Amino acid sequence: QVQLVESQGGVVQPGKSLRLSCVASGFTFSSYAMHWVRQAPGKGLEWVAVISHEGGIKDYAESVQGRFTISRDNSKNTLFLEMRSLRPDDTAIYYCARDDRSYIGLGPMTHWGQGTLVTVSS
Amino acid sequence: SYVLTQPPSVSVAPGKTASITCGGDNIGTKSVHWYQQKPGQAPMVVVYDDTGRPSGIPERFSGSNSGNTATLTFSRAEAGDEADYYCQVWDSSSNHYVFGTGTKVTVL
Numbered sequence: 001q002v003q004l005v006e007s008q009g010g011v012v013q014p015g016k017s018l019r020l021s022c023v024a025s026g027f028t029f030s031s032y033a034m035h036w037v038r039q040a041p042g043k044g045l046e047w048v049a050v051i052s053h054e055g056g057i058k059d060y061a062e063s064v065q066g067r068f069t070i071s072r073d074n075s076k077n078t079l080f081l082e083m084r085s086l087r088p089d090d091t092a093i094y095y096c097a098r099d100d101r102s103y104i105g106l107g108p109m110t111h112w113g114q115g116t117l118v119t120v121s122s
Numbered sequence: 123s124y125v126l127t128q129p130p131s132v133s134v135a136p137g138k139t140a141s142i143t144c145g146g147d148n149i150g151t152k153s154v155h156w157y158q159q160k161p162g163q164a165p166m167v168v169v170y171d172d173t174g175r176p177s178g179i180p181e182r183f184s185g186s187n188s189g190n191t192a193t194l195t196f197s198r199a200e201a202g203d204e205a206d207y208y209c210q211v212w213d214s215s216s217n218h219y220v221f222g223t224g225t226k227v228t229v230l
Contacts, residue, residue: 035219037165045157045165045208047219059217062123095164106212108155110176112164 002026004096004113011119012086022079022096022113030054030074033099035109036081038092048094049081053102064090086120093117124213126222133228134199142225144192144209152211154192156185160205168207169194199229 007021020036036048049060049070058070069082079096093115101107127145134140144154154172157165167176169185172192183196192209209222 037221044206044224045159045210045221047210047221050219061218100170104212104217105214106153106171108167108170108210109157109165110167110170112166114164 002098002111004098004111006094006096006113006116009094009116009118011121013122014087014120016086017082017084018086018118019083020081020094020096020116020118022081024077024079024098027098027111029072029077031102033102033104033107034070034072034079035097035099036068036070036079037095037097037109037112038090039095039115040089040092043092046092050099050104051079052104057104059104083118086118088120091118091120123216123218124211124220126209126211126220128207128209128222128225130223131226131228133230134203136199136201136229138199139195139197140199140203140227142194142207142209142227144194144222145190146192146211146220147190149190149192149211150188152187152213154185154187155210156194157208157210158205159208165208201229203227204229 003025035050051070067085071080095115096113097109098111099107100110156169158168159165172187
């Protein structure tokens with residue numbers, strides 16, 4: 001069955017960096033677009049970034065544009081999110097999610113990891 | 123940026139029918155997906171592409187989309203339907219994915 005397992009988050013100081021990873025199994029990872037979605041404590045879902053199946057197309061929410069970088073290693077079935085210049089309002093549970101399609105666009109996010117908590121605090 | 127507006131909360135009696143709306147400019151021209159999120163769990167899709175239902179999702183759940191409003195409806199409400207529900211679209215003008223504000227459903 002499809003499994004998405006995010007790396008441990010943690011507490012990081014404002015202005016610092018953190019890299020999240022998400023290991024996929026149970027499907028052909030290289031065939032699907034992948035997302036990062038976050039949820040601040042007690043708040044709603046916020047889409048963060050998407051990457052196409054081959055990694056050539058990426059897009060970001062305005063709130064993270066220029067600070068976060070999404071990438072993938074299809075040989076290792078792994079999705080990454082490099083987060084720089086972290087701010088307290090980046091505190092959230094970060095989910096990786098698999099799209100239903102290969103390319104960016106209309107597909108729903110059909111499978112989700114359990115999420116990892118990132119806390120940005122001094 | 124594209125905005126999706128949902129009512130903060132909806133209450134429904136057991137066995138009755140509930141509807142959750144998702145308002146957006148010309149949302150009827152977009153494909154709408156709906157997610158259910160129970161406390162402490164990751165979201166899961168319950169309706170995709172306006173009306174599609176993934177395998178394992180009860181027929182009680184259905185969707186519609188027209189004009190400026192998309193709607194998720196579930197009939198014969200059960201205690202297990204208590205959750206937060208989010209609509210979601212892809213905005214082609216910005217290439218961004220957008221989630222609705224979320225609706226907390228209470229079955230009482």
